[in-house]
Amino acid sequence: MKSTIKCPGCGIEINVEEVIAQEIESKLTSEYKKKSAQQSAIILKEKEKLEKEKEEFEKKKAKENELFLEKLEKVKKEEAEKIKKKFEEEKIKLEKDAKEEYELKIKQLEEDNEKRKNENKLLKQRELELLRKETELKEKQEQIKEETEKQFLEQREKLAADVKKREEEKHLLRVKEYEKQLEDQKKLIDEMKRKAEQGSMQMQGEVLELVLEDALKAEFPFDKINEVAKGAKGADVIQTVYNKLQQECGKIIYESKRTKTFSDGWIDKLKEDMRAEGATVAILVSETLPKNHDKPFFRNGVWVCDFNSVIFLANIFRDSIVREFAIKSMQENKTELKDLMYEYLTSNEFAHKIEAIVEGFTAMKSDIEKEKNAMNKLWKEREKQIEKVISNTIDMYGSIKGIGGKAIQTVKSLELGSGDE
Incomplete structure (x- = not known):
């Protein structure tokens, strides 16, 4: 109807x-x-x-x-x-x-989190590998040091057989050479006195002397580190080396320079100071190295280096002096052994070996620094990626929560303010 x-x-x-x-x-x-x-x-x-x-x-x-x-x-x-x-x-x-x-996103987040954990594990393994390499580097340094000392002893024995013959042949030439060097040195000193810088340049040199003295005292607390009085003739710092029995084994003298240009005259002067002081080794520490020299080098009986390398060289020479003293104390002819040691320490062979040690040390240290920088960069990138994933997950969770309301289960770690608990 x-x-x-x-x-x-x-x-x-x-x-x-x-x-x-x-x-x-x-x-x-x-x-x-x-x-x-x-x-x-x-x-x-x-x-x-x-x-x-x-x-x-x-x-x-x-x-x-x-x-x-x-x-x-x-x-x-x-x-x-x-x-x-x-x-x-x-x-x-x-x-x-x-x-x-929501469950799919949470599962994806958990998978990403697991992936990050695995990556962090790999990073941790890489960090341990870096530490292992550092340990190997230190062991390598000790090995090089021992090999150098061994080579020194072998060279000393080899040179001992020829020393008398060579000394007789060189004696006359050496005397004339010393006389010529003394004359040249006097002229050089007079020239340097006329051109010596005053004021701030002198103060800068004194500061470098103090820093060098403090560094040597900290590194070698059982040796005597003496600063030569201002105005006195001679090197800036004298290191008297003592063994464990507090026996004087020898001396290392240091001259520090803090100028914009390098002068070859410094080498001749320090060599003369070494002879006057009766030192075994002379080290010239200069803020500015000659052109084509960026690492320690040996010239005319004197070692030249920058401030960063002086402690490294000092350790090598000090150990050599202590060991040579131990050998020398068991020999009757002390003068002959001293000449042998001086000749070996001033030889091109010893200089090349020290340069090889420094180059190896510098290269290994540079590689470790590069690897550390690369790892730090990778860690920062991973942190940014993790922060981005967490931020996107929180936004997605908020959107789903707004749609589903109480029907969506609460995830405490994604709730506002949970990071303060």
Whole structure:
């Protein structure tokens, strides 16, 4: 049975069921496309509108529309149930999809975290490898040191057989050479006195002398480190070497220079000071090295180096002096052994060996520094990647939490403020 009403104005009969059904269907189709969160409010609003229309309609045609109202209520109830059911299904599906996506992201995060742990493990292994290399470097230095001492002893024995013959041949030439060097040295000293810098340059030189003296005292606490008085003739610092029995074994003299240019005259002067002092080794420490020299070198009986290398050289020469003294004390001819030691320490062979040691040490140290810098750079890049992953995960978690609400389980480590606990 169709429910119709007649329009009071135009007299046209209207199929109420069809009109209401079309209106409800149109509204439901429009409202279904909107967000799920708004559907309940729209249904309530539609219900209120229909209630108002029903009241107005009942006032005019109460008797005629009793059946219509019953059917209308039934239709509204059925449609409301359908909408509610559809809404619940969509909500369940949305929550399920959100949960699956969240679990997938969490799984990916855990996999990334495991990957980072493995990478950190590799980095830790690399760090241990660097420490191992440093240990090997120290052992290599000790080995080189022992080999140098061994070669020195072998060379001393080899030279001992020829020393008398060679000394007799060289004696006359050496005397003349010394006389010529003394004359040249006097001229050089006079020239240097005329050109000596005053004021700040002198102060800078004194500061370098103090730093050198302090460094030697710290490195060799059992030796006597004496600073030559200002204005006195001779080297800047004299190191008297003592063995474990507090026996004087020999001397190393040092001259420090802090100028913008290097002078070859310094070498001749220090060599003369070495002879006057009776020292075994002379080391010239200069802030500026000659052109084409960036590491310690041996010239005319004197070792030349910068401040960074002086302690390294001092250790090598000191050990050689102590060992030679031990050998010399067991020999009768002390003068001959001293000359042998001096000749060997001033020979090109010994100079080349020391240069090889310094080059090997410098190269190994440079390699370790490069590896350390590379590892530090890699660690910083990994930290940035981890921070980026954590930030993106927190953003994703917040978005999912906003959609699913309490249906999404709480992850404490991703909640705001958890880092302060």
